[in-house]
Amino acid sequence: MNMQHSFTSPLSFPRRSLSSPVQSIMSNNATIQPPVSMESRAPAVGGPAPPNMAGGQGGVVGHIDREQIYTWIQELTHPETREQALLELSKKREVVPDLAPLLWHSFGTIAALLQEIVMIYPVINPPNLTAQQSNRVCNALALLQCVASHPETRTPFLSAHIPLFLYPFLHTVSKSRPFEYLRLTSLGVVGALVKTDEQEVINFLLTTEIIPLCLRIMESGSELSKTVATFILQKILLDETGLSYICQTYERFSHVATVLGKMVQGLVKEPSARLLKHVIRCYLRLSDNPRAKEALRQVLPDQLRDSTFSNLLREDNNTKKWLSQLLLNLMSPSDAHTSFVTQ
Template sequence: MLNGGRFGMEKTGQIQGSAVGGPAVGQNPNPPAGPQPQSQSSSVQNGNVDREQIYNWILELGNPETREMALLELSKKREAVPDLAPMLWHSFGTIAALLQEITSIYPLLIPPTLTGAQSNRACNVLALFQCLASHNETRGMFLQAHFPLYLYPFLHTTSRVRPFEYLRLTSLGVIGALVKSDEQEVINFLLTTEIIPVCLRIMESGSELSKTVATFILQKILLDDIGLSYICQTYERFSHVAMILGKMVLSLAKVPCARLLKHVIRCYLRLSDNPRARDALRLCLPDQLKDDSFGPQIRDEHTKVWLITLLKNLEPAIGGPVGEQRVAPNALN
């Protein structure tokens, strides 16, 4: 478990754009959920890093009186310090302090009393967690210590107010950083947790940014052979995924979002690689993906190719009634 204090994710309320395949996901569309402490640093500017100051901020994480400012500064500078993750992980008491910050938020989730300032502070911790999840040296230890499980209480929240939305979005960013590595160990770990139903719920009812990151996570799980096999193993798992993807297509037909549509189509295409799922998709693929409803929205060449390939994969059974919104139970039993 916690090795003396060695452990350790992303900027307040921000998800790295590359984590979901597009730079537009890089920043919150709204101002911060609450007031941040005034930054006092001028030591890390224009790419110049004062490593002594970085070490001092890490040490200040261990002091409750200086922790908030240290969290803010480190979360802002994490991209300028490539080895920040190992520095955090191997420094005495640091990860214990970060976990203390995370668990102190739990009582504020139910009933939902989280303030903007509290959300921002937690998101700064999550920013450092994402740093750990992204780094090759710390990712494996991050998983072995079951750190993603500390985020699930945040992902289970349903309040739509800004502090909770930022908390969910930044937590999703940590999982997104993990799956972006394309490592089998990551997928194996996530499949032992409730990440798929959690992502599906957010895909159905979250904000556009949260839906995008959650769909990206599902996509990365599906792109793994074990992940695809897991989801297509039973009718119940496949039908839940197909139902949510179908709802998203209907919603995107009314409120377009090209980035989100791209991930939805990629999920459908990957599902069509499984023979039993392909048979079921021939019955339940939404009409909007067959009748060129999204033609004007799809400008990305990859997305165009994915949609054409998807329809080609389903071609043999297209001929009867199309777009029937049901899944044949026997197809995946």
């Protein structure tokens, strides 16, 4: 059977994420300490928001010096005090519930954060990013992630197309730690957006090249970057518009299925339960589309059909259920009848 037969004529993913000013800046030359813990930079993929985001829990917010917060925000607009202010505010972003509105509505603050991002463009191509530069821009990105996470600031954040400023970082391929931190923190901003399950977020992302960017990181990134990128793809697929978009053409579906297949092969060599969880969830969601389901019957990796990952999934009942449902979805009517008779 020709898998392509059931899909419409191929169309590529959109590639309008880089505006012409960004492209020109990236062609120039110019000259981050790594963040304390990159685990803390990544979104809690699939999990709840950190408990200390809620005002008053454990009394944490009550101990914050509000005047000091205001001072640091004001210092963001001054180049000579900005680096320290970025560091201090990035530490406080999860214990100050209204930090996002404060940042968004303070004069010149978002412009200062964007300036930090734009200043890094010349050193990502060719790749000359230092650990100190990476740390500084990651602190700025952490504050943008805070803005992206807050319900009051998320919509204007999208309306201003601010995520597009991060896409040049997702284009980088250097495997050095400063670049890996930069990609991971940038993914964290997008992850914070999709975690809300809001239609406007999906609609915005589908007009950009976030899907092919995530797919490339899923192929070649670190385990944590792969996990966050796969989580973003999963959230897009879970949206009806996102699933329909990816399954609209054979080329789009094939690109996603090919990368997922390579990830399964990689997980055989380097097991990761949390990454496997999101890969299986993506496959399961694809099987909800009739044309994708027919194609998956032919291309689903054998390792998901046999007991290759049994030990890895032993303690994860949800993922085991997803895998069982996926295999059930992909059974042909004759296979399902045979299975029922032999039970």
